[in-house]
Amino acid sequence: MSESTDLLLWVEEILAEGSALSGVSAHEAGLGPYLAKIWGPSCTESRTDALGNQFYLKPGRRGAGKILLAAHADEIGLVVTAVDEKGFIRFAPVGGVDERALPAQAVMVHGRRDLPGVICFAAAKRLADKPIPLAHLAVDIGYGREETLALVRPGDPISFACEFKLLLNHTGTGKALDDRAGLVVLAVCLRDLTGRTHGPDVLAVATAQEEVGCRGAVTTAFQARPDAAIAVDVTHAQSPDAKQVTAQLGRGPVIARGPNLHPLLTEYLEELAQSERIPLQTEAIPRATGTDARALQLAGQGVPTALISVPLRYMHTPVETISAQDVLLAGKLLAAAIAGLSPDLQELEFRY
Amino acid sequence: MPDSDEKWRLLRELTAAFGPSGQEDEVRRLIATTATARADEIREDTLGSLIVRRRPATGGGRRVMICAHMDEIGVMTTHIDEAGFLRFAPVGGFRTAQMEGQRLRFQSGLTAVLARQFLEPGQDKTENRRYYLDTGLGPEALAAQGIDVGAMAVFAAPLTETAATVSGKALDNRIGCFVLLEALRRVRSRHDLYFVFSAQEEVGLRGAKTAAFALEPDAAYIVDTTIADDIPRNPVATLRLGAGPAVKVMDRTIVVAPARRDAVAALAQSAGIPFQWEIIDRGGTDAGPVHLSRGGVATAGIAVPVRYIHSPAETAAKSDILQACDLLVRCLEADFPAESG
Structure with missing residues (x-):
C-alpha cells in the first residue's frame, strides 16, 4: 500500500x-x-x-x-506570424487548439528569451454562438512594435502559461x-x-x-x-x-x-x-x-x-x-x- | 554569366512550357536540355520526376537533394457534349469559379475559353459543374485535334515583365526550376548534389515522395513559391514582394527544425542576402513528404513570394528570384550541420 x-x-x-x-x-x-x-x-x-x-x-x-x-x-500551441503596427503579436495555431479557450489566457512567447504575455482582442468582434476568430486575437507582451520586433520573430512558438494544480482525488489539471x-x-x-x-x-x-x-x-x-x-x-x-x-x-x-x-x-x-x-x-x-x-x-x-x-x-x-x-x-x-x-x-x- | 535578357528568357521558356501534373514531358525536356552541360548524370524516374546529379570533385561530402516541382495546375476534360463544349475537373488547386473568362491552352496549342453556363434562379455560381470550356470546335474537329476525355489544359498566358517584376502562368513553380538550374550552373560544392525536378506536386506532393525514398539523402532543400500577402488593406502582411526570398518555418506539411531554418538564415545574413520568414497555414510543399522519408531527412525550404498564386497572372519580384539563387548556392556550398538537430 x-x-x-x-x-x-x-x-x-x-x-x-x-x-x-x-x-x-x-x-x-x-x-x-x-x-x-x-x-x-x-x-x-x-x-x-x-x-x-x-x-x-x-x-x-x-x-x-x-x-x-x-x-x-x-x-499544441501557437506560432508567431507577425507583429502588427501597434506591437501586438499575431499568431496561428499549431495543432488542434481549442479556440474557445484562447481569449484572456496567459501565454509564454518563446522569443529571444521567454516572454510572458496575455491573449487580447485585436478587434472587438463577437459572433453569436461562435468562438472569436483567431484573426481577431493577438498577444500583448507589454512592448510596442520596435521593442517587440527586437525580441520576437515570426516562427517563434507560443505556449500556454498555466500552472499545474492538483485538484481533489488525485486529479491533476494543467x-x-x-x-x-x-x-x-x-x-x-x-x-x-x-x-x-x-x-x-x-x-x-x-x-x-x-x-x-x-x-x-x-x-x-x-x-x-x-x-x-x-x-x-x-x-x-x-x-x-x-x-x-x-x-x-x-x-x-x-x-x-x-x-x-x-x-x-x-x-x-x-x-x-x-x-x-x-x-x-x-x-x-x-x-x-x-x-x-x-x-x-x-x-x-x-x-x-x-x-x-x-x-x-x-x-x-x-x-x-x-x-x-x-x-x-x-x-x-x-x-x-x-x-x-x-x-x-x-x-x-x-x-x- | 549570361546577360539579364538571356536570364529571363530561360524563365519565359520555362513558364511557357506545358506541364500540368502527370504530363510534365515538355518541361522535363526543356530542363534536361538546359541542365545537360553541367550534369554528371540525368535520369527520369517512374513518376516522371527528372533527377540531375552533380558530383563533387572530391569525395567526403554528403548526399543532398534539392527539389523543385515542375508541374503546374490545370484542368482535365471529363466530358464533351454534342456541341463540342467540354466539361472538366480541376487538376491541383484550380479555382474554377474565379477563372471565368480566362483562356486555357491544350498541349496541341488549341485554346479554349472558360465560361459559365446559363443559371436558373437560385443556382449556385460557385459550383464547378456550372462551368465549361469553349474551343469553338465541334466534337469531330476536336477528335481530329486529338482532344478527348482526359485531355489536359493549362492557363494560356505569356510571361510579362517590368523592370522589377515578372508576371504570368506557372511561376509556381517554374521559378523553383529556374532557381535550381541557376544554382546548378554556378555551384562549386563538395557535396553530391541531386537536383530533383519533381512531378505531380500540385495533386498531392507525389513525385518528391518517391524521389526522396529512392535517393535517401542526408539533407534536403526544397525550393518553391509562397503566398505573398502584401496586398491592399491587409494590416498584417507577412510576405512581401521584393523583400528577399523566404526561409520556411512552417506550412501545412512541415514544421522545419529550428536549427535547420536558422542555419539557412545565418547563411543569408552572412552573405548580405535579405530574407523573410515563411509561415503559411494554407498549402503544403514537397518539404512534407521529403522530411518524412524513410527515417527522416533534415529538410529546409526556400520560397519565392508570389502574388495571385494559382492564377494566370502570378507575380513575383525579379530581385527575390535572383537572391533565392544566391541563397541556394550558399546553402549548397556550406558545410551544413549534421542531419540531427
Missing part, C-alpha cells in the same frame, strides 16, 4: 514537472533533461533523430524481438497533459520493469510533431522496425460538453478497439488487465485514430499496434484534467504486458 502511495506521489510530481515544460511541435528538444530523468535510469542508451524523436532503449533478452512504446513529446501524461505512463512502466526479466527489447520513444500530423511516428517506425507497437496517448473523458464519450476519469486507462488497432494485441492487453485486476475502459474508434498508432500501424510491412489512453477532460485547452491514478494504472498495465511477453515476442502470432 505504501509503495503504491509513494508511486502515486511520484506520478503527481513528474506530471507537474512535465506540464511546466514547453514543447510546441518541432520544439521538443527542451524535454531532453526531463526524459533523461524519468526514463534514463531504467535504460541503457538514448539518442535523438533528425525529426527530434527521442529514443530510449531498455534491452531484454537477446533475440526476443522488440516492442516500441510511443508517447508524443510535443504539445497544460500539455496531452501527452506529458503518456510520457509519465512510460516512466511508470520502465520503472516497474526495472529488476524484472522481460523478453523483448523495450524501445520507449518520445515522438515529435504528433499534434501536426503524427510526423515523428512516421520516421520512428521506419527506423525502429518493431515487432509490435503500443501508442500511449490521452482520450476524451466525459465532461459537461462531451457528447458520445464513454470513458470516465478515474476509472482506469482506456483501450481502443477499431481497424487502426490489432485485435489480438488488443485482446492480449485486455486479458492481462483482467488477470492483473487493473480496471480498463474501452473505446471504439471506427477509423484511423488521431494518435501515433495511425502511423505506427502502417510502417514498413505493417506493425501490430495497440493504443492505450489516459482519459482526459478539456483536451487542447490550458486546463486539461486527468487522474494520476489512471496514469499509474496505465503504466502498470504496460509493464505487466511486456513482462508477460517473455520469452519471445516473435513467437507470438499477432496475425489474423
